[in-house]
Amino acid sequence: MRPFSSSLPTTAAANASGNSSSVSRARVLWLSCTAHALHDGYTDMIYALLPVWQTDFGLGYGALAIVRGVYAGTMATLQLPAGRLARAWGTPLTLALGTLLAALGYAVAGMSGTLLGLCVALALSGSGSSTQHPLASGAVARAYGRNARGPLSVYNFAGDLGKSALPAAISLLITVMPWRHALWAMSAIGVLVAAVIALFLPSIPASEPSAAEAPSQNSNGSRSGFSLLFTIGVLDTAVRMGLLTFLPFLLKAKGISPPMMGTALALVFIGGAAGKFVCGWLGARMGVIGTVFATEGGTAALILAVLYLPLTPALILLPLLGAMLNGTSSVLYGTVPELTSVERTERAFALFYTGTIASGALSPVAYGFLGDGIGAHGATLATAATALAVLPLALALRPHLRKT
Template identity: 85%
Template sequence: MRLFSFSSPVTRAADDRGQPGVETRKRVLWLSCVAHALHDGYTDMIYALLPVWQADFGLGYGALAILRGVYAGTMATLQLPAGRLARTWGTRATLACGTLLAALGYAVAGLSGTLPGLCVALAVSGSGSSTQHPLASGAVSRAYGRQARGPLSVYNFAGDLGKSALPAAISLLITVMPWRHALWAMSCIGMLVAAVIALFLPSIPRSAAVVEEPAPQAVQGARSGFSLLLTIGVLDTAVRMGLLTFLPFLLKAKGISPAMMGTALALVFIGGAAGKFVCGWLGARMGPIGTVLATEGGTAALILAVIFLPLAPALVVLPLLGLMLNGTSSVLYGTVPELTPVERTERAFALFYTGTIASGALAPVAYGLLGDRIGVQDATIATALTALVIVPVALMLGRHLRETGS
């Protein structure tokens, strides 16, 4: 018996022009959002587990850093191979298998009794999560074509929901059951999501989004434009991670209480989640370059405001700062498919996410070393200056977008 009927013009997989139907596009978007929420939640769930593992295994901070690095490292380095694998297996099969592998990794972690065992388990889970960003982003891009910018912002926002929900869920579970049982429960959720993806994620042919063959000069311009876009993504991530490294120390110097520190950081993260959603749609209306200029200029101005304002006004601007910090990312993700041939969408997203994840790992180290030399306040000013460096790069990107007609 068929699970779905595509006989009507609304629900069938493709319309008369070979483009995905409305219902198909919606299903691709929402299943991609579920995958994003699960995998990003799995990634940040480690933070809630580190204190438990430290107490249970007697681990030092260096060993805990290794655990986090193993997961992030495998996830970042395997994104390009995941994109290539999808060209052979297909997006649906590769994403479903990756989700299952990520879930099984946490199940194995629940069986581990040593640090090497945990490292192996997290490497397995991280390798599974490497499939999500390039493949789900590529699926949404192919499904929506030129209208993908808004849906990609929804997809991007879903990741923040997962980052909030799954760490909170595991923290709650470990208060009522052993942490190993809690991990098995979270693993079962991942297995269920993998099954749903395998059964229900529509297959969008790469040819479905191809409208016309671009001219050779447009292709060359798009390649140059993608390099500029990746540069902006790397710098934007560096600004965000650098500021978040120093923000607690800035607020502490202003006299914030330990109880209020968590609230202050939550204000930034709430603003950041809203920024991913709002700025993606804003970019679809006022254009990516105008939005990037506004968010980066606003980021620089608000960083300086947080540095020099007293505590109470600084807390007031934190949600807006979070919106500006995270808002650029949705605009950038939405621009990736505009600079990429449809058959190379997964590879483009894999390159983009690999660059930004690497920047997120290295930027705190670089800014931290700078802070040791010139102090926290001056190093934070350096993050604002980095945001301003993005402005001329964005203007150069705007020229490429006009040349390619994107």
């Protein structure tokens, strides 16, 4: 009787522990997705506000570019310091304070009466948003361990939901109230999310790798492997942002009507969101290299198809093109934890996101100058060539991965 009586509590305790662990992982994922949606929405909300600020402050296009650059620049450059703060204060507190700062920055923007005040407010908000990518993605990676690739694709997809929802919300609000009041309303949402993160986001400690995993981590977490992944991420972002720079002009040359242009771009973005969601899971099943070959090769082929096909078939292909353009990113983000040690996960994500954000800011400028020299058609061909340039890098990455 004794063995049975002692084993039952042990089994119950094990089940309770497993259930608790599962609940904690789910909570980490959904709170991280909420943070991602909010911060990415805050980032893209600026696009909806630029015309309003142009009128209210009397800004030229150069000044508007500075306004946009202040937010993006502070967000990109402060991601590494955000990771260091998290090691000192813990991820939940640092992420909650960052979210609060991002929200308060928009509240201050609503009180700004000058361009300088607006830039200071956006710098505050961008500083707060710098915490989100490295800390939230690092929390998901820690919570799920070697099974993080799929959850990271869900996290990645959540950002696209925020990019769609918050700019649309602010656009609606400024039609029924002054833009300053609309910013205060959006800021209140951020304050609420910050409180929820502070109260409910579990702290995920860095677990020690098992004896079976330790050799794999030592060999796979090499600097050369991460450098290859980083380069692929930079090039992948360059392809996406470069093509989106020229796509409206290509469609206009095919005779698309102005009202249909918005629909065409929406098709690309919808396909992109679906690609982020699907390709992370696909990478876990097909392997990283196979998925990267499919998405980057598909991107190059679809760029050429859209470039040379008539308008109607080109429009039909746009959702698939969007899926290929964005799908690689989920696979790459899911591979970051595989190429770094557990205790350096946040730093690795911070480096990776800094590189991709910088690429997203600089690549349209580079392709733009190229387009000035050789035309939009030639510059678009260059984006397809850049996608193909990823393929040999992916092959070089293969030895650094656990499975391909």
